[in-house]
Amino acid sequence: MPEQTADRLDFLRRLRAVREYTTAPVAEEALRDILEVGRWSGSASNRQPAEVVVVRDPAVLQQIAAHGVRAAAGAPVALVIVSPGEPERRELEIFDEARLVERLLLAAKAHGLGSNISTLKDNGPQVIKQALGIPAERRLWTVVTIGHIDQAARAARPANPTAGRKAATEFAHWDRY
Secondary structure (H helix, E strand, C coil): CCHHHHHHHHHHHCCCECCCECCCCCCHHHHHHHHHHHHCCCCHHHCCCCEEEEECCHHHHHHHHHCCCHHHHCCCEEEEEEECCCHHHHHHHHHHHHHHHHHHHHHHHHCCCEEEEEECCCCHHHHHHHHHCCCCCCEEEEEEEEECECHHHHHHCCCCCCCCCCCHHHHCCCCCC
């Protein structure tokens, strides 16, 4: 395998969820790069239905944290994903949103930043819509937190015994299930 291919695959395999951030702000240039990658994410019929609200206001980050996205309490920035909320396109919106989020996570990693995906709970979507001025008919649920990784806090976390991966033979089935 060519070295460049191996490096790219290794980069993709090393994407990890980060929940511990330092207080250092994320550079505006890095945020713009991350958003540009997201803007070029594919979508069903190239409709590009999703929009992103960049949240840096500590009070709103605390509201987001209080409604299920705990990592937002320590993150310097959160990206709130907004979809049109068209009931007949719900599955496509969810699929497109997932594609967008994965690209945002990888773009953050390319900048050496940590990131995580989480969802708003209970009445969180309505509370955050109001806090951010998002129209009521829009759908929001997903939040991506981004920041500089707090390596000491990550190292202090207890090991997760279920953090491994399935064997390749349990994951992929060739020609038949």
